[in-house]
Amino acid sequence: MRGEANGGEDLGQPRGEDREHEDEGEERQDGSAAHQRQPQAQRPAARPSSGQQPQPQQNPTPPVMMRNVGYVGKHRLSAAIARLDQELQSLQEELNELETMEPASTACQDVITSTGGKPDPLLPITSGPENSSWDRWFQRVRSSRSNKWWASRGSDFS
Amino acid sequence: MASVADLKEKHAAATASVNSLRERLRQRREMLLDTDVARYSKVQGRAPVSFNPTDLVCCRTLQGHSGKVYSLDWTPEKNWIVSASQDGRLIVWNALTSQKTHAIKLHCPWVMTCAFAPNGQSVACGGLDSACSIFNLNSQADRDGNMPVSRILTGHKGYVSSCQYVPDQETRLITSSGDQTCVLWDVTTGQRISIFGGEFPSGHTADVQSVSINSSNTNMFVSGSCDATVRLWDIRIASRAVRTYHGHEGDVNSVKFFPDGHRFGTGSEDGTCRLFDMRTGHQLQVYSREPDRNDNELPAVTSIAFSISGRLLFAGYSNGDCYVWDTLLAEVVLNLGNLQNSHDGRISCLGMSSDGSALCTGSWDKNLKVRTFKKRLFPFTTS
Numbered sequence: 001m002r003g004e005a006n007g008g009e010d011l012g013q014p015r016g017e018d019r020e021h022e023d024e025g026e027e028r029q030d031g032s033a034a035h036q037r038q039p040q041a042q043r044p045a046a047r048p049s050s051g052q053q054p055q056p057q058q059n060p061t062p063p064v065m066m067r068n069v070g071y072v073g074k075h076r077l078s079a080a081i082a083r084l085d086q087e088l089q090s091l092q093e094e095l096n097e098l099e100t101m102e103p104a105s106t107a108c109q110d111v112i113t114s115t116g117g118k119p120d121p122l123l124p125i126t127s128g129p130e131n132s133s134w135d136r137w138f139q140r141v142r143s144s145r146s147n148k149w150w151a152s153r154g155s156d157f158s
Numbered sequence: 159m160a161s162v163a164d165l166k167e168k169h170a171a172a173t174a175s176v177n178s179l180r181e182r183l184r185q186r187r188e189m190l191l192d193t194d195v196a197r198y199s200k201v202q203g204r205a206p207v208s209f210n211p212t213d214l215v216c217c218r219t220l221q222g223h224s225g226k227v228y229s230l231d232w233t234p235e236k237n238w239i240v241s242a243s244q245d246g247r248l249i250v251w252n253a254l255t256s257q258k259t260h261a262i263k264l265h266c267p268w269v270m271t272c273a274f275a276p277n278g279q280s281v282a283c284g285g286l287d288s289a290c291s292i293f294n295l296n297s298q299a300d301r302d303g304n305m306p307v308s309r310i311l312t313g314h315k316g317y318v319s320s321c322q323y324v325p326d327q328e329t330r331l332i333t334s335s336g337d338q339t340c341v342l343w344d345v346t347t348g349q350r351i352s353i354f355g356g357e358f359p360s361g362h363t364a365d366v367q368s369v370s371i372n373s374s375n376t377n378m379f380v381s382g383s384c385d386a387t388v389r390l391w392d393i394r395i396a397s398r399a400v401r402t403y404h405g406h407e408g409d410v411n412s413v414k415f416f417p418d419g420h421r422f423g424t425g426s427e428d429g430t431c432r433l434f435d436m437r438t439g440h441q442l443q444v445y446s447r448e449p450d451r452n453d454n455e456l457p458a459v460t461s462i463a464f465s466i467s468g469r470l471l472f473a474g475y476s477n478g479d480c481y482v483w484d485t486l487l488a489e490v491v492l493n494l495g496n497l498q499n500s501h502d503g504r505i506s507c508l509g510m511s512s513d514g515s516a517l518c519t520g521s522w523d524k525n526l527k528v529r530t531f532k533k534r535l536f537p538f539t540t541s
Binding site for chain 1: 160162165166168169172173175176179180182183186187190191192193194195198199202204207208209213214217218237254360398401416417418420421433435438439440441442465466467468469470485486513514515516517528530531533
């Protein structure tokens, strides 16, 4: 499963995104190139920019980046710690909220009440007045492209 | 600056604290889940909705795409539908007459999503080009019969998975993206008004797949992501998500607000749909199918929609099923994928007409189908 399985950042295991391997200042041009990797005929079932396979640790980085590994490491670590601290804060706020929060049953009652509110054309039995326009799907419509009545090909009735 | 070793230690400690707090939060939330919608409804003596197999008839099959249908959207007013397909085209249909009013060949054929503007005059689409293209349906086609793009919204650094116009605002649109962000756009200028997530904390940590704007309060929208969470955003406050909803165990493929505007539904790769309470964050119900006899992995939920009262939850699955869930009793009351005249493939998208009288489904079988409740009045009244 992608994303935050355990806590905030998982720095040891890049999440399969090209931008993890770029220097901080670099534009994410590679990001869009990654999308073309997908078999062109299909919508990406495995999302283009976050594959499940971890990228190999030994990336063929150009020599100039090797010198910066220490700096990039510290920079990224500090940023990750800052994000974790903010998340801690927001989790604490949420915990405080829960102290005085009403249980789920209150919302369940609201859900039940609200479904009785509107007339629903797709229900066998529905509250409120039925609207004759709901049946427009059954009216014969003269096609403007021919003199024939609209044909019901592909429908359940003729 | 501290040494790498110190920072790593700090990072490990912070991670442990976050994990511990998350676990406390999870337990505290569990204590507040004194019931779910189904148990509560049963206690009240509610009976499930009862359908005959022939009640929801297929009244239109819209044929014309030469590839899988990936996305569809209805107009708010007329009976028009726009659909996007693997064939690299958008088609605008008059669903009442089944006629195609526009067939738009896209510059980038890898389209994933489409949407109608509130006034029905424009359509938007997006996909692997990482951009959202806007077409004015009143434009003249050029000499080759191609419709000109009226605006391209660029800025995303990943594919555009979903787009929706802000209700009653022709000029604003929200997109979700594989770059882990959502963006609010001004369509007239092409500018990004706000970016939700990304550099800021409390954004999604994986691709965002779906958005849904609250029609009762258009300042609020929810986004569903491959990080298995849904986040609630206030468009006036891009810096942090209002709330994060946990529960799903896989990518959240589809999110839709419940008609009352205080809850929302979700559909996921984990095979379940869920109903969350927006304000409290409670998971009010899980809609979970029976595992099959061979104990295979559950088919993923690709797309969901509520009926206009919210009593029915429609869910399309990767195996071609289209379950109609009784939202209150959490029971499947019909499977539209198992009827005469069903799709022959995965249901990739579905949408409700604005008056709630018809459900349209789009499929990898290249067709769209419109279903409505069987006629209530005398049949074939001539118009």
